[in-house]
Amino acid sequence: MKRVPLIVLLAATAVLALGATAATAHGGKGGRPGGASTTKLVNAAAKQLNVTPAKLKAAIVASAVTQINEAAADEDIDADEAADLKEEVQDNLKSAYALSRASTVAKELGITTAQLNTGFRAARKALITAQIDDALEDGDIDADEAAEAKAELDDADLPGYKQSRFGFRGGVGGGRGHHGP
Numbered sequence: 001m002k003r004v005p006l007i008v009l010l011a012a013t014a015v016l017a018l019g020a021t022a023a024t025a026h027g028g029k030g031g032r033p034g035g036a037s038t039t040k041l042v043n044a045a046a047k048q049l050n051v052t053p054a055k056l057k058a059a060i061v062a063s064a065v066t067q068i069n070e071a072a073a074d075e076d077i078d079a080d081e082a083a084d085l086k087e088e089v090q091d092n093l094k095s096a097y098a099l100s101r102a103s104t105v106a107k108e109l110g111i112t113t114a115q116l117n118t119g120f121r122a123a124r125k126a127l128i129t130a131q132i133d134d135a136l137e138d139g140d141i142d143a144d145e146a147a148e149a150k151a152e153l154d155d156a157d158l159p160g161y162k163q164s165r166f167g168f169r170g171g172v173g174g175g176r177g178h179h180g181p
Helices: 003-025 038-049 053-073 079-091 093-099 102-109 113-138 143-155
Strands: none
Touching (some): 038 093, 038 113, 053 093, 079 093
C-alpha cells in the first residue's frame, strides 16, 4: 500500500518539472507564471526563518533522504532506485523539496512545523509583493491595480511549506489572485 503514494509522489515530481519547463517557455517567471522558483522560495523562507539558505536546503535534502530511506526500508523501492533518488535530491532542490515533509524539515531545523509554515507563508507573500512592485515599476499594471493585487494578497490564505491547490494563485500579469478553487 505504501508503494502507491511514493509512485504518485515521483510522478508528481516529474509533472512539476515538465510543467515548469512549459511555463518558462510561455514567459512565466521562476518556472511558472506568477510564481517563484523553488530556490527563490527557499532563499526567501530562510530569511524569514532566520537561518542560512544552506541550512534550510540541507534540512530539505535530509528530509527527502529520510523519505527515500523509509521507502527503501518498506521495500517500496529497491536499492538502485533509492541511490538514484538520493543522488537526484542532492543535485536538485526542486526534487528534494517535492519529496520532503514539513515535519522532518522543521525537526532538522529545530523549529516547529507551525513556525516552518509561517516562514514559508511570509516568504511567498514577500515574493508575490515583489512581483507586484516589479510589474508596477515596469508599467505592466497601474497603481490602482497594484493596490488591488496587494489587498487580495493580504486577504489570501497562502500555503505554508508545501504548495496547495488552493489559495492565492495570482501574481502579476497572469491573472488576478483569488481564494478557493
